[in-house]
Amino acid sequence: MISDKKLETALKQYFGFSKFRSGQKEVIRNLLSRESTLAILPTGTGKSLCYQLVGKIYKKPVVIVSPLISLMQDQVEQLRFAGEKKVIALTSVLSFKRKEYAVSHLSQFDFIYLAPEMLNKKEVVENLFQLDLALFVVDEAHCISKWGPDFRPDYLGLGELRRELNFPTTLALTATATKRVEEDIIGNLFGTQKVKVIRHSVDRPNIFLAVEKVANQKEKNKKVIKLVERLKAPGLIYFSSKKKADEIAQMIRQKTKLNVSSYHAGRSAIDRYTVQQQFMLGKLDVICATSAFGMGVNKKNIRYVIHYHLPADLESYLQEIGRAGRDGQQSIAILLYQESDVGLQRRLIDMTLPEDEMIQYYMDNAQKLTGHAGEQGELLDYYRKQGLSSERVKEIFSRRRSDKIKNLNEILAYTNTHHCRRAYIKKYFGEKDNQIHDRSCCQLSGEELPLKELKMIKTEKENIKNFDDNSYQRVIRKLFNL
């Protein structure tokens, strides 16, 4: 057993920090005693440091499965900046030659990042098999549950890969997981093997929670303008439609003096990169984004997150609002809700999940599928290759559909709750709630957000030197007559 002092020396030596953040030491201790761990820690805990330090201590390679190329590139850059040279992101961005070289010389690297799709390649798995791994890491592990079954099925193959690699010590990391998502992750990665779960609260006390009901789109647009004019920038506005994101960005640009841009999968890689950089550097006040924006974005001073559309579920909602207030300062999350918005989410569910008829067709007609099968075709192709019966696949998607609808109803109930919103969220994530709630933490259903007074938040905040949480709490109390 390694002593606390030795751990802290290692932390100082490799990363220059003198103290661990909450949760880090516990995770690292587990891994050093060769215990696989699922760590559910809020953003800003320094989750990456956990596996990086363990890799350093063992002086053996670490493999990290990550969902996005941009995320891998960020991590690689950070590690290189910290003086770590033997790092690689094994992605399609590499030239054929460099990739081929890297794959056949994996043992030369200490940190190897890759997407789950890369693990389909025989050469990659064969070369991974040769390594004596310090750790196998799954970053953003909620993707197993959220994306695996109907978007990126290769996420479902990670458990099998672990078996092939002879069960390396594994660390699964995520910021938001309900009990149900936790079960999905464990079931997939570990089966019946023992896993330690470290779960900290998803609650972020410095984010004020509000829901604003509107009758129609016009009213919603007006409210958006009012909010972005009054709230302290920078801020994020989330949409479930790329077109609307562009449209509202344009509208804000026309009606205010704010610097605004949009971010979604419909924009080119270079545009997306530029927008994110500008935002990080403080040159943009507002980004109008779809769910494409956010993973790995570590901007500390985002002051508000507005949702223009109803999100798919509370997990997504918490991921997205969790990008606010990472500096610990008071921030606000406002969900704008129009009753018809739920139809959009229902439609998205329908679009993703194949109908029974389609499942039957694709499961029966394997050889015809090459090339033009479309997204659902590719997905069904995955299940067919797993050797599942069409009945079983129908069952999987029918279950998936009812789960998604259930989650949608949960976030609907959140918008309508007459009780404390924070308490509702804690309960949803299966947390015990010993906190005494007062109305300074959230706005209840039917209460109007006092927009006039919100302006005070901005001005008063600007007037107060060394603005701290307490002074904000005073302002909030004043606002809501508490």
Next chain:
DNA sequence: CGTTACACCTGTATAGGTGTAACGGTGCTATACT
């Protein structure tokens, strides 16, 4: 599935009612082409 934008109609209104079509997210990798 339900909203919304827009064309069309009436019959002469910088108007109001009706009908219809459009629309709606998340990414990896491989491969063949320009």
